[in-house]
Amino acid sequence: MAKIRNEKLNKSVFGGHETVRVAAVQAPQIVFNKEKSIEIACQRIKEAGANGAKLVAFSETYIPVFPAYYKAGYASQIDEWYEWNVALQSNSIAIPSEDTEIIGKACKDAGVYCVMGVNEIDDTDGARTLYNTQILFGPDGSILGRHRKLMPTFNERLYHGLGDGSDLRVYQTDIGRIGMLICWEHHTILVRAAQMLMGEEFHIANWPGTWTFGQKTGDGKRKGRIFHATTEPGDPCDLQFAIREYAFESGSFVISVAGLLREQDFEPQYKHFIDSPEMDFSWAVGGAAIVNPFGEYIAGPVYNEDTIVYADCHANEIKAAKVVFDGLGHYSRPDAVQLLLHDHEQRNLLRSSKGLSYQDLKNISESTEVPLEKLEKVLEKVETKLSQK
Known part of the structure; x- marks a missing residue:
């Protein structure tokens, strides 16, 4: 019993490391060229590792593109809709697969943990549903886990299925405890609470871009498209509020990566989509940032640049922040409020015999x-x- 007590008293932050360097990779999405996207991703992983990063993160559905820039619906042109969706399926990622093995090898060569945003194609036999997914790779090249976005937002529901609670978790690693959520899961109150209550030290937040809700006119009204690009400090995207509050509430470092897409990033055979009335990627301007446990920016946000944003995260900042606010400790009141997480996988086919006749x-x-x-x-x-x- 004494030994167990000592281990608890001497528990460390960041696995005993004083400092861990992290990297937010703001690389352009390559529309519907999975192989090229993976090649670029592997280059950036190795570059980040060579510059001392131990944890590397990419944007939401980095491979092969965030599909809801194309706002297809019932009134879409069928030929255009058909081409976009077939290309999306053809360039999405199965887990595991040769694609994940290539990314895993890059992580192993670089000696880094990596969170990669992908369109994942369902691994259920016969299914082709896509999921908005984060994959966590280890420095040995293995897949440590995946997280499927629980609730697609707005027109994302035209493309993605719903995840479940089985992959809402935190991973204990030798550099600290790593967790991850996607986009507006950071506004989903009970989901983000469940994630925080598992005790993250690093949290990956990925997004499709940086936006505001239309353009404001002089009379305070809004005009233009629903999502309008913003990089202005006085007109910030809600994601900037979300990552700072998440960092403070969880007492963790947040590595936030948002999508970057430009006209030159469309493969030649897909450039005609740029002029489609259904297309809007103007708000895919990046916005990579890293926030400390006090909710302060320690790097970024950086917009409109093909770059890697780095920060050195200090373990003592977590210790200091939790003196003030410890959501799992002195600020936790399980006697008043408790949260139930359904952490088992949902299946639509259960075999009653389990092989026994x-x-x-x-x-x-x-x-x-x-x-x-x-x-x-x-x-x-x-x-x-x-x-x-």
Whole structure:
């Protein structure tokens, strides 16, 4: 017991490291060229690693592009809609796959942890649903986990399915505890609370760009498109409020990466989409930033640049911030408020036999002299438990 108590008393921040360098990779999305996107990603991972970064993050659905720049709906031109969606499916990422192996190798060569934003194609046999997904790679090249966005926002629902609570978690690593959420999950009150309550030290937040809700006119009204690009300090995107508040509430460092897309980033065969009335990527202007546990910027935000934003994160800042506000400690009131997380995977096909036929059960019953009815009840309980994992 004394040994366990000592381990708890001596628990460290950042796995005992005083400082960890992190990197927000603001690289342009390459529209519907998965191979080129992966090649660029691997180059940036290695560059960040060579510059001392131990944790590297990319923007939302970096591979192959954030699909909802193209605001397709029922009134869309069918030929254009067809081409966009087929290209999106053809260039999306399966987990695991040869694509993830290539990215993993780059992480291993660079010796970094990496959170990569992708359009993920469902790994369920026969399914082709896409998910807005973050993949966490380890410095050994392995996939440590993935997170599928729980609720697609606005017209994202035309493209992405809904994740579940099974991949809402924090990963204990040798550089600290890493967690991640996507875009407006940072406004989803109970989701972000659940993520915070797992005790992050580094939090990855990725986004499709930097926006405001239309342009304001002199009379205070709004005009133009719903999402309008903004890089102005006096007219900030809600993501800037979200990452600073998240950092303060969780007592973690937030690495925030937003999408960057320019006309030259469209592959030649897809450049005609630039002039489509359904297309708007004007707000894909980046905005990479890194925030400390006091909610202060320590790097960025940086707009309109193809760049990597770095920051050195100091473990003592977490310790100091939690003296003031510790959401898992002295500011936590589980006697008053508790949160239930459903952390099991949801499935639409459950096999009741789990490989055991009625004859199998009958044979087991006869050989063990355990009544068949009792075996069936035990098996039913086991199957229920398994289905919840």
